[in-house]
Amino acid sequence: MTTAVSILPSQQLALLNETYRKAVARKRLRLTFGAALFFAALVIAAIGAEVNLRTFFSYFGNFVSYFSRILTLESGAWVWTDVGEWFWGWHKWLKMLGETVLISYVGTLIGAVLAFALNFFAAENTSPAPWLRFIMRRLLEFARTVPGIVFALIFVIAFGLGPMAGVLAVAIHSTGALGKQFSEIVENADMKPVEGVRSTGASWISCMRFAVLPQVMAGYASYALLRFEINVREASVMGFVGAGGIGQELVVAIRKFYYSDVSAILVTIIVTVFIIDILTGWLRSRLFGKEART
Amino acid sequence: MSQLPTPDREQLRARYPDIFEPPAAARLATPVMALCAFGVFVFGLIDLDFSPTKLLSGLHQLGWITLMMIPPDPGSSLPLYLKALGETLSIALLGTTIAAIFALPVSLLAAKNIVPSNILRFPVRRFLDSIRGVDTLIWALVWINVVGLGPFAGVLAIAVSDFGAFGKLFSEAIEAADRKQVEGIRASGGSALHEIRFGLMPQVLPVIAGQVLYFIESNTRSATIIGIVGAGGIGLQLAEQIRVLEWQKVSFLILMILVAVAAIDWISGKLRFAIIGQRAVV
Numbered sequence: 187m188t189t190a191v192s193i194l195p196s197q198q199l200a201l202l203n204e205t206y207r208k209a210v211a212r213k214r215l216r217l218t219f220g221a222a223l224f225f226a227a228l229v230i231a232a233i234g235a236e237v238n239l240r241t242f243f244s245y246f247g248n249f250v251s252y253f254s255r256i257l258t259l260e261s262g263a264w265v266w267t268d269v270g271e272w273f274w275g276w277h278k279w280l281k282m283l284g285e286t287v288l289i290s291y292v293g294t295l296i297g298a299v300l301a302f303a304l305n306f307f308a309a310e311n312t313s314p315a316p317w318l319r320f321i322m323r324r325l326l327e328f329a330r331t332v333p334g335i336v337f338a339l340i341f342v343i344a345f346g347l348g349p350m351a352g353v354l355a356v357a358i359h360s361t362g363a364l365g366k367q368f369s370e371i372v373e374n375a376d377m378k379p380v381e382g383v384r385s386t387g388a389s390w391i392s393c394m395r396f397a398v399l400p401q402v403m404a405g406y407a408s409y410a411l412l413r414f415e416i417n418v419r420e421a422s423v424m425g426f427v428g429a430g431g432i433g434q435e436l437v438v439a440i441r442k443f444y445y446s447d448v449s450a451i452l453v454t455i456i457v458t459v460f461i462i463d464i465l466t467g468w469l470r471s472r473l474f475g476k477e478a479r480t
Numbered sequence: 481m482s483q484l485p486t487p488d489r490e491q492l493r494a495r496y497p498d499i500f501e502p503p504a505a506a507r508l509a510t511p512v513m514a515l516c517a518f519g520v521f522v523f524g525l526i527d528l529d530f531s532p533t534k535l536l537s538g539l540h541q542l543g544w545i546t547l548m549m550i551p552p553d554p555g556s557s558l559p560l561y562l563k564a565l566g567e568t569l570s571i572a573l574l575g576t577t578i579a580a581i582f583a584l585p586v587s588l589l590a591a592k593n594i595v596p597s598n599i600l601r602f603p604v605r606r607f608l609d610s611i612r613g614v615d616t617l618i619w620a621l622v623w624i625n626v627v628g629l630g631p632f633a634g635v636l637a638i639a640v641s642d643f644g645a646f647g648k649l650f651s652e653a654i655e656a657a658d659r660k661q662v663e664g665i666r667a668s669g670g671s672a673l674h675e676i677r678f679g680l681m682p683q684v685l686p687v688i689a690g691q692v693l694y695f696i697e698s699n700t701r702s703a704t705i706i707g708i709v710g711a712g713g714i715g716l717q718l719a720e721q722i723r724v725l726e727w728q729k730v731s732f733l734i735l736m737i738l739v740a741v742a743a744i745d746w747i748s749g750k751l752r753f754a755i756i757g758q759r760a761v762v
Contacts, residue, residue: 228577234570235631235712242627242636249626285528292524295517331741332734333705335617336715339722340730344545345538349528423617426709427719430528437709440621456613 256449265446273450279435283458285349286431289424290417293353297360298410301326304361305368306394312372312380314390322365329362334420338429349430356417356424364413371405372398407473411466418462422455549731557729561717565736567631568713569744571706572699575638580692583643587650588676593662594654604647611644616702620711631712638699638706645695653687654680689755693748700744704737 194202257265265272273279304322306312313319334355341351379397388396425433432455439447493500554561588594590604620637627633662679670678707715714733721729 227573231570231573234566235574235635236567237574237632237635241632245627249623252622252626288524288527292521292528295521328738331701331738333701335705335708336718336722336734339708339719340545341538341542343722343725344541345534350530350534350538353524353528353530419613419615423615426617436618437621440618440625452614452618456610459613460609 256445256452259446265449272446273454275435275447275450276454279432279451279454282425282432282435283454286421286424286433287418287458287462289349289352289431290356290414290421293356293421294360294410294414294417296353296357297413298364298406300357300361301364301368302406305365305372306398308365309369309372311375311377312394312398326362326365326369329358330366331362332359334359335423335427338424339427342428347428352421352424352429352431355429356421359420360413360417364409367409368402368406371402371409375401404473408470411470415459415462415466419459422459545727548727551728552732552735553728554732555726555729557717561714561733561736564707564714564717565740568703568707568715569700569740571631571634571638571703571711571713572696572744575635575703576642576692576696576699578635578639579642579646579695580688582639583646583650584688586643587647587654590647590651591654593657593659594676594680605651608644608647611640612648614641616641617706617709620706620709624710629710629712634703634706634711634713637711638702641702642695642699646691649691650684650688653684653691657683686755690752693752693755697741697744697748700741 259265259268259271261268261271304326307314307318308322308326310319313322337358338351338355341354345351345354375398379401380393383393383397421431421433422436423433425431425435426437428434432451436448436451436455438444439451586604586608590601590608592601595601595604616637619640620633623633623636623640627636657680661683662675665675665679703713703715704718705715707713707717708719710716714737718730718733718737721733
C-alpha cells in the first residue's frame with residue numbers, strides 16, 4: 187500500500203513553521219521563568235535552613251558509619267551474628283509495641299466514631315444548615331492541621347504522662363482527617379435515594395440512616411483501616427514526648443547511644459508496620475473486594 | 481389500568497435461597513466482627529489505663545489551659561517566631577525538592593514496565609518500604625546525631641522519609657502510563673533512554689509535579705513537628721513554650737502554623753490547577 191504525503195507549498199510552510207516556533211518559544215520562556223523562580227525560592231530556602239554543604243559532606247561519613255555502628259554489637263561483631271544478643275530486650279519491646287498498636291487502634295476507633303457523627307454536618311449535600319457546616323468544617327480543619335504530636339505535648343500536661351494522652355492525640359487527629367474524607371464520600375453519594383426516603387415523610391436522621399449510610403459504609407471502613415495503618419506509624423513516635431508506646435524506648439536508645447538497641451527497635455517497628463500494612467490490605471480486599479470488582 | 485403482578489413468595493424463595501435465607505456464617509459475620517472490634521477496644525481502654533476520674537480531671541485541666549490560651553499573644557518574641565516559621569517553610573521546600581530529585585531515578589527502577597525483572601525490582605521496593613516504615617521524627621533524631629542540632633538535620637530528615645514515599649508514588653505513576661507512546665518511540669528507532677525521555681516523561685511529569693506540590697503542603701505540617709526533637713523550625717519554639725507553660729504564646733504559635741499551612745495549601749492548589757489542569761485535580 188502506498189500513501190501519499192502531501193507537501194505544502196514553501197510559502198505556506200514557512201508561515202506555519204513561524205507560528206509553531208513562536209508557540210514553542212512562548213512555552214519555553216514560561217518554563218524558564220518558572221524554573222528560575224523556583225530556583226530562587228530554593229536558594230532563599232537554603233539560606234533560611236542554614237544548609238551547609240561543607241558540613242554535610244564532611245559529616246556524611248558519619249551517616250554511613252552511624253548505620254554501621256547501630257548494626258554492631260558491643261562486642262564488635264555484626265548484629266546478625268548473634269540475634270539473641272541483638273534482641274536482648276525483645277520481651278519488653280514487644281510489650282511496648284503492643285501498646286503502640288493498641289494506642290493507634292483505640293485512637294482510630296474513637297476518631298472514626300467521632301468523624302462518623304460529625305461528617306454528615308460537614309458534607310455539602312447533607313448538612314442541615316450552612317452555618318453548621320461552616321463551623322464543622324473549621325473544627326475538622328483545626329483538628330487535622332495541628333499535628334498529632336502537638337496535641338500529645340499538650341495532653342501530656344493535662345492528663346499526665348502515659349498512653350492516655352497518646353490515644354487522645356491520635357483520636358483528635360484522626361477525627362479531623364477522617365471527618366474530611368468521610369464527608370467527601372458523602373458528597374459523592376447519589377442523592378436520589380435520599381429524595382425517595384424524604385418523600386415518605388422521613389426525618390433527617392432516617393434519611394441519613396436509610397438513604398446515605400448504605401452507600402457510604404464501605405468507603406468509611408476502607409478509609410478507617412488506612413488511617414489505622416498511618417496511626418501505627420504516628421503512635422510509634424508518641425513516646426518521644428512521653429505519650430506511651432515504643433517511642434519512649436527508642437528515644438532513650440538514640441539519645442544514650444545504645445547503638446544496637448536502636449537498630450533492633452527500628453527493625454521491630456518496620457516489621458510491625460509491614461505486617462499491619464499487609465493485614466489491613468488483605469482485610470480491605472476481603473471486605474470490599476466484591477464492590478471494587480464490579 | 482395495569483396491575484402489578486403479585487409475587488409468589490414461595491416461588492421466589494425457592495429461586496433465590498441465598499437472599500431469603502443467607503447462610504449462618506454470612507449472617508453472623510458482621511455482628512461477630514463488631515463484637516470482636518468492641519472487645520479489643522475495651523481491652524485497650526483497660527490496658528492503657530483509662531479511668532473516668534483521670535479523664536475528668538484531665539478535661540478540667542484542659543479547660544483551664546484553653547482559658548489561659550486566650551488571647552493569643554506572642555509577647556516580645558514575634559520576630560523570633562517569624563524567623564522560625566520561615567525556617568520551617570524552607571525545610572519543607574528544600575526537603576521535598578531533594579527527595580523528588582533523588583526519588584525520580586530510583587522510582588524508574590521500581591516500576592514494572594521499565595524493569596520487568598522481579599529480582600531487581602523486589603529489593604528496590606522493599607528498600608523504599610522500609611524507609612517509609614520509619615517516621616520522619618525518627619529520621620530527624622538520626623540526622624541530629626550526624627549533622628548536629630539545627631534545621632539542616634530537619635531538611636535531611638524530610639528528604640529521606642519523603643524519598644521513600646515519592647519512590648513508591650512515582651513508580652505507580654510510571655506504571656499507570658500509556659504504553660502506546662513508548663511503543664511509538666521504539667517504532668521510530670529510539671533507544672531505551674529515548675523511550676523514557678520522550679515516551680514516558682511527558683505523561684508522568686504533570687502527575688509527579690502534582691504529587692510534589694501536595695507533599696510540600698503536607699511537609700509544612702511535618703516540618704512544624706520535627707523541631708520538637710531539635711531539628712529546627714517553629715516546632716522547637718512550640719515545644720519550648722509548652723514546656724514552660726506559656727499558653728498565650730503556644731496558642732499564638734499554633735495560629736501561626738494554621739495560617740501558614742492554609743496559605744501554602746492555597747498556593748499549591750493554584751499551582752496544581754495550572755500544571756495539571758482542572759480535570760485531573762477533580
